[in-house]
Amino acid sequence: MSEAKKVKLLEALLCIVPFEGWSDAALTEAGTNCDLSSQDVSILFPRGITDVLRFYNQQLDHQVMENLEKNGAVDMKVRDRITLAVRTKLELMTPDREAIRKGVSFFTMPLKATEGMHNVYDTVDAMWLAAGDTSTDYNFYSKRLLLAGVYSSTLLFWLDDCSEDFEKTWSFLDRRIAEVLKIGGALGKTIGKVSALANKFQVCVPFSKKSP
Known part of the structure; x- marks a missing residue:
């Protein structure tokens, strides 16, 4: 009720x-x-408006997850799933774009910035879950951090986009996703090498107890 x-x-x-x-x-x-x-x-x-905006964001994220499920996102490539998730979220917000713009301004206030970050995290976490992400290692955090950058920058671009059917926004989104895939791949390789090196070091140079 x-x-x-x-x-x-x-x-x-x-x-x-x-x-x-x-x-x-x-x-x-x-x-x-x-x-x-x-x-x-x-x-x-x-908590007044803060709770309203959190609720609004969660409602939208739930709709995004439902839409991805209906569109058979499970059968898509990961890149296509994430792109569709971001695009779907923006399309759902289109009827209330001016309200979204004012919401972004609301979260730029110093005392509200943390709440804004919570909302972004909720969104990117929901998107990755809808895309079928099951990672539990460092990839869990790196994926969400990178997608937060994509989502936030695309949202700001979309708010000022006057092109027909937001064509420029979708092109911008595609470019950002491509950039992130490159960064994510390089980041994963780097962390993997560091982890392997650390494990090798522990095997070759085991810690010894200090003599009394």
């Missing part, structure tokens, strides 16, 4: 944000439009 109320409140808020921004006043107005008291709104989103 509370989930449905959250969705309804978010939808009402998205109609207000392009004009008033992501503010407590806008959230209160949206609550009034949904016949919710300020106490009701506080129960649904204890």
